[in-house]
Amino acid sequence: MQEWVQTPIGPEAGTWTTWPGERRVLAVVRTVADTQRLLDPLATLAPDPRVQVVFAIDPRSQFGAGVAALLAGLGAVVVPWEQALHTRFDLALAASVGRDLDRVHAPVVLFAHGVGFNKYVPVAGAGERAVARGTYGLGRDGLVRGGRLVVSRLALAHPDEERRLAASCPEAVDAARIVGDAAADRVLASLDxxxxxxxxxxxxxxxxxxxxxxxxxxxxxxxxxxxxxxxxxxxxxxxxxxxxxxxxxxxxxxxxxxxxxxxxxxxxxxxxxxxxxxxxxxxxxxxxxxxxxxxxxxxxxxxxxxxxxxxxxxxxxxxxxxxxxxxxxxxxxxxxxxxxxxxxxxxxxxxxxxxxxxxxxxRTTSHPRRFAHRVRPVLYELLGLREPASAPAVRPLRPLGLDLPGGRA
CATH class of the missing domain: 3.40.50.2000 (Glycogen Phosphorylase B;)
Structure with missing residues (x-):
């Protein structure tokens, strides 16, 4: 069992840390894909010295391989899952409807796992048989546990998603905020x-x-x-x-x-x-x-x-x-x-x-190139902090570092 970390969120963390970290943010990650999705909203928080971000890996994911290596490459603080579930945070971000999301002690903002909530919830052994399935990320079975909505905010990319949410899980509509799509913005920035x-x-x-x-x-x-x-x-x-x-x-x-x-x-x-x-x-x-x-x-x-x-x-x-x-x-x-x-x-x-x-x-986004500007106010409202005066940070595009056969030297 992984030992609980002592900094930056342990009971005596204030003795050993340099920045005060007025607010603590937990990023709940399950796969490489949803970790990459969360890096964009986290980029709008990370430069703020009042905010300390830590990650926790949900061990129940079938696709968890590679997540720890990705976070290690980033140099991120990763706290043990049980410590994360027994610690109170000021905000939590997730991009998958994990089974333990309702156990997180923080207002949870849920982001889409992909674009447009395209897929039905997988059902083991269903194949092509007709099986009643909800849409992953919009279905009531993922958003409501024990009669309670498990998220404080549901980040959507387009009003069309809000209309579909109203049909599938009406009690979540008030929590929805249309912020755009960071991946779409990254494609558009790459096209430039x-x-x-x-x-x-x-x-x-x-x-x-x-x-x-x-x-x-x-x-x-x-x-x-x-x-x-x-x-x-x-x-x-x-x-x-x-x-x-x-x-x-x-x-x-x-x-x-x-x-x-x-x-x-x-x-x-x-x-x-x-x-x-x-x-x-x-x-x-x-x-x-x-x-x-x-x-x-x-x-x-x-x-x-x-x-x-x-x-x-x-x-x-x-x-x-x-x-x-x-x-x-x-x-x-x-x-x-x-x-x-x-x-x-x-x-x-x-x-x-x-x-x-x-x-x-x-339909990928109703606010192209505006994800960072629209998501930051949502996050800071839940944190109870005034937004920084500077423009929201956008995660920069990285060099490809990839060679195709026959390419120019």
Whole structure:
């Protein structure tokens, strides 16, 4: 059992700390993906010397592998889970509806796990059978425990999500605040620097990049439509096109990074590059000339680029039809894996497709580039502190640190 930490939140922490830390904030993390999601709202608090942020890893997550290493790389304070549950905090942030969220002693702000609340709650063994499932993050079963709402604020990206929340969990509507989407803002910021993103990948002006985006699970692109990736890698090599794979962090968490590398090795030898989980994936999206994806959030974020987006997924039964992904499944073209695929993916965007992409993209956030400005007042209100006079901090884009085969030296 991990020993409880003595600083910066122990009973005698004031004896040993340098900054007073008037308010203590707990970040509840379960996976690499939700840890990355929380880094954006935390960035608006972290520069304030009145605020001390610590992390706690929920040990019940099926996808917890890699979280401790990520936090260690950040140099963050990680407190044992039981200590976190027995300590009173001034604020807690989470991006997953964990089973113990109601045990946290703090006002909880819950952020979306992905874009647009796309997926139904997973049900073990359900497969494609018709099973009544709520939408993950909006369902009453996750937000209400013992008749009590477990969150003080629910951060939403778009008024459409508020309308869907009213239908699924009306008692949570008063807690909802529309703040926008930090990941969408990161994609837009990367698009402003598209030439630089492409240069970091070693891409010249005439080079073409296709990004393949896969979520986790049996219905994902890598699991259900591997033929698409095989054809894409082979055809792209013949045509001198580069291919990068954005893989959901849960895949490596469940199977192990080494095992995933070994399984992907044949594709890698064919020229496909698996982007590391810690890479700045919005910048990879911004560098792309086309995207092929499945029913995961990255596909929806890809519509922000305005470049062609194609679908290859077996996960339609996992998607809430009222979500942005539900709209994508109805309006974006699917790849025919029995025919050459590169030309289907790397194509000109038609007027009709341009309209579909814009419609889906508009649902990712109702306040583009404004997440930090809109979320900080929500957090400081709960902290009971006056906001700093300076503009809200935005987590900077990191260098890609990724080389594509055949790129320029």
């Amino acid at each position: 620097l598209r030439d630089r993103c492409r240069e970091q990948l070693g891409l010249g002006g005439g080079d073409r990049l296709v990004v393949a985006a896969s979520t986790w699970g049996r219905a994902s692109l890598v699991a259900s439509r591997p033929t698409v990736l095989w054809r894409l890698a082979a055809e792209a090599r013949r045509e001198g096109c580069r291919v990068a794979l954005l893989l959901h962090p849960n895949v490596r968490a469940a199977h192990g990074a080494w095992q995933v590398r070994e399984w992907l090795r044949p594709w890698a030898e064919a020229g496909l590059v698996a982007v590391p989980a810690e890479a700045e994936w919005p910048s990879v999206l911004a560098a792309a000339d086309a995207l092929v994806g499945d029913h995961g959030s990255t596909t929806v974020y890809g519509t922000l680029t305005g470049r062609p987006v194609s679908l290859a997924t077996g996960g339609r039964h996992d998607v809430d039809p009222a979500s942005p992904m539900g709209e994508a499944l109805l309006t974006l073209p699917s790849v025919d894996e029995d025919s050459p695929v590169l030309g289907q993916i790397l194509r000109e965007v038609t007027a009709g497709e341009e309209q579909a992409l814009a419609s889906i993209a508009s």
